[in-house]
Amino acid sequence: MNDYIPQEIEPKWQAKWEADGLYHADIDESRPKHYALTMLPYPSGDLHIGHWYAMTPSDARARYKRMNGFNVMFPIGFDSFGLPAENAAISRGIHPKKWTYANIENMRKQLRSMGAMWDWRREAVSSNPQYYKWSEWFFIQLYKHGLAYRKMSPVDFCPHCNTTLAREQVWGEDRHCERCETPVIKKDLEQWFFRTTRYADELLNYEGMDWPERVKVLQTNWIGRSEGAEVRFSVISDQSSALPAPVPPWPGRQDRQAQVSEVEGSLITVFTTRPDTLWGATFMVLSPEHPLVEKITTPDHKVEVEAYKTQAARQTDIEREAVDKEKTGVFTGGYAVNPVNGEKIPIWIADYVLMTYGTGAIMAVPAHDERDFAFAIRYGLPIIPVIDRPDGISKSLVFPGSVAPGFADLLQTANIEFYAAPVGSLGDGLFVTLRREQVDGYAALMRQHLQPGNWNEIVGAHWLFIFDDGIMELDGVSSDQAILARCKAIYPPVNHNRTVMEMVNSLPFYRDVLFHADYGAMINSGEFSGTPGETAKRRVTQWLKAKGVGDFAVNYKLRDWLISRQRYWGAPIPMINCQKCGWNPVPEEQLPVLLPDDVAWKPTGESPLKLHPTWKQAQCPVCGGAAERETDTMDTFMCSSWYHLRYLSPHYDKAPFDPAEYNYWMPVDTYTGGIEHATMHLIYTRFFHKALRDMGVTEGAEPMIQLHNQGMVLGEDHEKMSKSRGNVVAPDKLVARYGADAVRAYLMFFARWDMGAPWNSTGIDGTVRWLRRVWTLVSERSGPGTCSPESRRNLRRKVHQSLRRVTRDFETFEFNTIVSALMELLNTMYAAREAGAVGTPEWDEATDIYLRMLAPVCPHIAEELWAHIGKPYSIHTQPWPQVDEAAAQEDEITIPIQVNGKLRDRIVVPADTEDEQVKSAALASQAVQKYLAGKPPRQVIYVKGRLVNVVA
RNA sequence: GCCGGAGUGGCGGAACUGGCAGACGCGCACGACUCAAAAUCGUGUUCCUUCGGGAGUGUGGGUUCGAUUCCCACCUUCGGCACCA
Structure with a gap:
């Protein structure tokens, strides 16, 4: 036989398999079906080694399934709308369509060289009108079922190019445009959203899904369900000292995402997971983008607030949320009333509050939230503990000379933990740590021995300030100032402090007991003081509800899905806006809304659909009058949310898919793809399936039964492969040199x-x-x-x-x-x-x-x-x-013999040897005898067929 | 920063449910074949060692007769963070 020359045999067999239709997948009720799906590739131009890495094992497994008697469908296609095509158009003047289809042609050839068992008859290309007709159709169905809506939402925008920018088009610390280097701004646009949040709870249910645990955890955290309460604070004017007007009745549960825009008049709604800390809410923080900011801000704070809003808008949400970042904010000049105690509290704005989470406003409880604590310390806002420390620990620093001599001995006698150490240059002080039951005794002792003209504080689980004429307790905003005034009178160096907490926070010894975020009994909370931690949240929320100022609420990190893209190369959003009739969907018989081919590209990247002279002119489907088309196109995640359905029947023209094919092949049995899609794509496609199910289009709870993710192939320099780094591995060269089989095997190996x-x-x-x-x-x-x-x-x-x-x-x-x-x-x-x-x-x-x-x-x-x-x-x-x-079956087995867990010998015994015989054979071993040194073993452990461990 | 992974010889990796650490391969060394080279075949290859043995799976602790595997803390690194797909 000849030498092994893969370059000869591989094309030969590929041609024969193709000619014989060996991999055609057709409905066959006599065999069990297996739908093996690998993630839809983007036609970037050249097949990447990463594509091979993803697809070859998927192909091998599909083949294995086929040999196991399954009727296997293994389809392929292209996710061919998207940004890179437009970039090519702008930078090189190639029409996105031309660029895309040339790439697809090239990639088809490259994909075929893998020798995979794809049924090419089922190929689906998302930028084909026969595909995106149905993407548009799905949009209309979602709209008709109340799952698509419009709202204002900010985008990164380049004022020079007059273009919306994707995250990857914004570069550098100063966040400038990749094309013209102009610093980006945020621009508010009316955009289309899908109500993914309506399915948030159902998306948390993974029943019957054979998915990796890590993906389920990532999705669960991404959805980020938290239970708490919504509380309404009324806004009052600076001058107002009278009791606030009563809060109007609670309007009842509304749609989550709509909430924000419904904040109006003089009410601020906050979401909190800790309604039990409400008495400690000493200020409020609004997101700089919050619609009420303008209304609340007083004229003398306008300049600062506007400047702050501008700098906040230039940051990413990731930067803004970072816990280790310095907390900044500015006062609006406005005040709200804490509904539980009538306290007048200032309203600030700060970038760590995001408009995209909750209601875009928080009540700040600095004693029990890390970020609020840092913020309050920085800006001198009052910090009042309202939850008891579960550990019951308090601390007290006894300043040198503040107590009568012999105090340390008294502490010793009372069994109180302390140590002596220098306090600055003042001499030795006593650093006291108290358990809860020691606080009263210690306070009494201190009252007796405190020298005139001094004070001593106990902080932590208890907050007592002992003066020579009595004890004051930090239990609210007014006692905060009263205590501070006394301290300043006694010791002027603390004059610059704005709050008691700021004063004690300057002593590092105290820092670990000043703040905590644990649950515990409520304190300093009026009639609720003493409520245990386990029931506090529920009881406070019930009370808020009864009073009409709050209610139980569930909040999610998951946001509604922003569908609109201000771009050309995507599926048109099939909506028409009429001045008289508002927004209405394009009638279904007029689908697809085709992308115009005759578009002009401004070098800036401004959407050509907007600039097209006639395309957006339309007839209102309701009144027949002149109206305008939506010029935004859809997010490409829309196309990839249902491609597994188009594969069922890519040429079917009566519906997105042929029901007969659906009934036989769905759901997807094995879905494979990159772990980087764990949250976005895999949540969107689950949402899509569930929404369609509720419209009667699909069946079953989930589209993909089993999921397996591959990792990423990095460049040989351990960096992400990219053309700019020059570390891209081209599979074509490898195939030419070694043959597809060797490349396939190596990628698996x-x-x-x-x-x-x-x-x-x-x-x-x-x-x-x-x-x-x-x-x-x-x-x-x-x-x-x-x-x-x-x-x-x-x-x-x-x-x-x-x-x-x-x-x-x-x-x-x-x-x-x-x-x-x-x-x-x-x-x-x-x-x-x-x-x-x-x-x-x-x-x-x-x-x-x-x-x-x-x-x-x-x-x-x-x-x-x-x-x-x-x-x-x-x-x-x-x-x-x-x-x-x-x-x-093995006839003989080798059993390793350990003494005290260390390998000392091996014995070979017939596989069916009795346990006791194995043990005695092990003990008979010379090596074992040597380590036992004549003494009997304390224990002999035999793990059947695996090992003997003799414990000496 | 937050969420989720991963760290084992010179390198990629293996080790099933807590039970022989380093399978398989690369590389390297030596040998065979050859005038020679390539290819091929064979042998060896964690480190230290006084050749008895000792140490060893990112670091430090813990649980256990026994830990790469379980627990706690930390370090490094990769993926994602909502307009790349």
Whole structure:
């Protein structure tokens, strides 16, 4: 037989498989179906090694499933709308359509070189009108079912280019436009949203889904459900000292996302997870974008507020939310009334409050929230503890000379924990830590021994200020100022402090007891003081509800899905705006709304749909008058939320998919793709499916039963592959040099699939060598057949053990060990050949099983060798071999012997040896005897078939 | 910063449910074949060692007869953070 030349055999078999329609997937009720789906690629121009890494193992597993009797559908297509096409248009003057379809043509060719079992008849291309007609249709259905709506939302905007910018188009610390380097601004636009939040609770349910735990956790955190309360604060004027007007009745539950715009008049609604801390709310913070900011801000604060809003708008949400960032904000001049105690509290704005979470406003409880604490310390706002410390710890620093001599001895006698250490340059002070039950005794002792003209404070679980004429307790805003005034009178260096907390926070000894975010009994909370932590939230919320100032509320981090893109290359949003009739969908019989081809590209990237002279002119579907089309297009995540449905029947023109195909193939049995899609795409597609289900379009709770994610292939320099870094690995070159089979095998072998790894160009020689060895071995068909029955049995054992491993690893997506097992078995077969096994029935069986196991991994060489040994075409329609458990059974086992957990010896015993016999054989070992040194063992542990541990 | 992963020889990785750490491969060294080279085949390859043994799975602790595996803290690194897809 000739040498192994993959460049000859691979195109040959690919052409034959194609001509024979070997991979056509058609409905066949007699067989169980398997829908294997790999994530829709974007046609960026060149197939990336990352595509191969993602798709080859998916293909191998689809093939394995097919050999296991399943009718497998493994489709492919292109997610072909999106930003890069427009970038090419702007920078190189190529029409996005032309650029996209040229790329698709190239990638089809490249994809075919993989030898994957795609059914190309089912190819779906999201930028084809016959595809995006249905994307538009879905938009209209969602709109008709109340799941699409418009609201104002900010975008990053380049004022010079007059364009909305994607996050990746904003560069640098100063956030400038990638094209013209102008600093970006935020611009508020009316945009379309889908109500994903309506499905938030259902999306948290993963019942019956075989998805990786990490993805479920990521999604759960992304959805970010939290239970708490909404509370309404009324705004009052600076001058107002009279009691505030009563808060109007609670309007009842409304749609979550609509809430924000419904904040009006003089009411601020906040969401809080800690209604039990309401008595400690000493100020409010609005997001700088909050609609009430303008109304509340007093004339003398206008300049500062406007300046702050501008700087906040230039940051990303990530920067704004960062916990370690310095907290900044400005006072608006406005005040609100804390509904629980009538306290007048100032209203600030700060960038750490985001308009996209909750109601865009918070009540700040600095004693029990880390960020609020930092903010209050910085701006001198009062901090009043309202939740008891569960640990009951208080601290007190006794200043040098503030107590009568001998105080330390008294503490010792009272069993109070303390140490003496210098306080600045004042001499030694006493640093006291108190348990709850010691506070009263300590306070009494201090009252007796405090020298005139001093005070002492107890802070933490208790807040007592002991003066020579009595004790004051920090229990509210007024006592805060009263205590501070006394302290300033006694010790002028504290004059600059604005609050008691600021004063005590300057002593590092106190810092760990000043603030906590735990649950505990309520304190300083009027009639609620003493309410235990377990019931506090519920009882306070019930009371708020009864008073009409609040209610139970659930909030989510998940936001509604922003669909609008101010771009050309996307599916048009099929809506028409009429001055008389408002927004209405394009009548379904007029779909698709086609993208115009004759568009002009301004070098700035301004949307050509807006600039097109006639495209946006339309007739109102209601009154028939002149109206305007929506010129925004859809987010490409819309296209990729339903592509698995278009694959069912890409040419069907009566509906997005053929119901007969749906009924047979759906749901997707195995979905594979990158872990980077764990939240956005995989939440959107689940939302989409559930929304369609509720409209009667789809069935079942979930679109994808099983999910497996691959990791990423980095460049050889351990950096993300990119053209600019010059570290991109081109699969075409590798295929030309080594053949597709070797590249496929190497990609499965070189890393753990679910983790990914940096590319390693040196290892591929090993897989090439391996395939050549397979070739050589199978080529040789006649031999002496002279080897011993024992070595023939050993060969069979190894074959069936390998089959067991390979089968298991295919089920669990552990592709690297599949290839290892095949390499190992080949080594055994080489040894068997040396022993004269060629020509025996065991050898023939080994060859047969070997090629079947190889077929999903390296389909071309397996097919070639299968033909060579005279087996019927095609190996890919052969059944998967069955493990002969009896043959795989070991006769003898080696048991490692440990003494005190360290390996000291090994014994070989028949596999069926009784436990007691194994133990006594282990104890009889010379090595064990040596370590026992004549003493009896304390314990002998035998883990059946695994190991013996002798405890001396 | 927040959420989720990952850290094992010179390198990629293996180790099933807490039970022999380093399978398989790359690289390297030596040998065979060859005039020679490539290819191929064979042997060896965690580190230290006084050759008895000792240490060792990012770091530090803990649980256990026994920990790469479980628990706590930390370090490094990768993915995502809502207009890249």
